[in-house]
Amino acid sequence: MQTTNVEHLRDRFFTEISGGERQRVVLAQAIAQDPEVILLDEPISNLDPQYQVEILDTVKRLSIEQGLTVIAVLHDLNFASMYSDRIILMDDGRIYKSGSVEEVLTADNIRKVFDTEVLVSRSPVINRPHIYSKSRGFFEIPKEKIHIICGGGSGSDLMHQLHHLGYRLSVCVLNQGDMDWQTAKDYGLEMVEESPFRPVSEESYRKNLENIISADAVIICPVCFGYMNLANIEILCEPQLKDKEIYMIEEDDYRARDFTDGRASEILSGLMERKTCRKGFLDEDGIRKQS
16 A cells, blocks of 8 residues: 555545545555556556556566566556557557567557558657657648748647648758758658758758748748858848848847847848738738737
């Protein structure tokens, strides 16, 4: 009872305690039998988050300290990833895939078994796969195409929102490993990649220009500009883009994000003088807002 933190319930009837407390009492009963193997069938279903973590923490600690083998049925894939050493993925009563967390919890395996699209990335907290549900989008008819200039995570949330609203998206030149690069890659967006710490090459510049020309509008996120990514806004000075609709999302003074000795500020200032450039972006109805 001490191990499962239910000793304070010793004088109460089982029917008088909460669901999370009942789960811990049942676990205490199992431990009292000094087992070598514990089978758990949805041990955290219908429990509040604090009870879910408490139950799984207790079981994991017992498996480490007492050498218990714990076999648990879990439908929460992130909890399965967080606590499991090995995973068996079942499909229609049969084993579809068995192995380590990394081997089993892939976007492809999850799509085939659960018929749903997910994003699988590595959690920076536990260094294990983390699964994010991926919406198919709210609209079946594609809307106009938007080109996003971003970097360093400044465009990830916007990509997520616009993708769900049905817009076709392309992204500027991004270095591999950048936060926005990962988001664009997860969503399968049109994107031009460069190796880390490399300036924009002529080939990347050309492909990026093609993406912008085919877009109906460009959104500039509040990204820091240095010499490596300056070409992502210099490109907007090309003659064929002089009438392109541009929307600048300004969270602060863009000059504070200029690390190019003023060149980026000069370009952004020039863009804002255009009649086709506004501050703002697209709302959920696709209506352009401007300040």
